[in-house]
Amino acid sequence: MARTIPPLPPLDWLRSFEAAARLSNFTAAAAELGLTQAAVSQHIRLLEERLKTRLFSRLARGVALAPEGAAYLPHIQSAFATIGSSTAELFEPRAVQTVTIRAPISFALLMLVPALPDLAKALPRIQLDLVTIHRPTDYDLPGSALDIRFGNGAFPGREADRLTAERLVPVAAPGLASGADWTSLPLLLVAGAREMWAEWFAASGLAGHPRRSHRFDSFVAAMEAASAGAGVLLGSRPLVDAALDSKTLVQLSAFELSSTSGHFLTKASTARLTSAEQDFRQWLLSRLSGSGSA
16 A cells, blocks of 8 residues: 655744754744744644654753754755755846866867857856866866866766767868879978878878978967968868868868877866856757767
């Protein structure tokens, strides 16, 4: 036979109990609630009768929680806190909240900045504090629960969600690409994980004697040089997709080298995100998750 759940005590009885238990005084509880001391005392008496349990010990001067009342109090306070936070979340006007995000400068300029109008529509009460990363040690600075990292997804002590799957393809300015053999043109280099010209030529099967040219410490700087006609860049998709769509750059080969690397949205495994950070995280994952996958 199903167990019958007794009806909840009236809310004003529970409010009187919580205030009296927290303040250890019926008179102080009455003043806080805008009631008379007699009303608070009656609420407590009715609650005790409903529960068939003594919640307070009456002393010569004031009251003290009985063991049953002490056990009941945190549950009532937790329930009130949940009701209060849910009411504020759903019905009270929200203040503008700032979300700080660290990201490599190339990803920030080529992926995040173009998405800001969409962010303003989707989450109008969130403003972004975008911090660009230039060196790996920049990630160690305090002040940001979320960051975007480039790699294979293994970041010790951090939870990671993939945003992009990188594919590498040679690109150049339209004027530079008009020649017959682009493999003899200067190759623009990017320091770090994207210096993969040798791997691309080996995988593509193309022969040639490419000559190296300028070297850059960020992909976005190398991309600007390619757009200016300085040489051929091993373009990282999806970072170069907008430039390919606008014909600022053109793809020089149909062969794309898939990389295990990509961009990941990460947070410390022990970090607790604010509601604004959680909203931003969900928005970014829904917009970019798996971007660039074949």
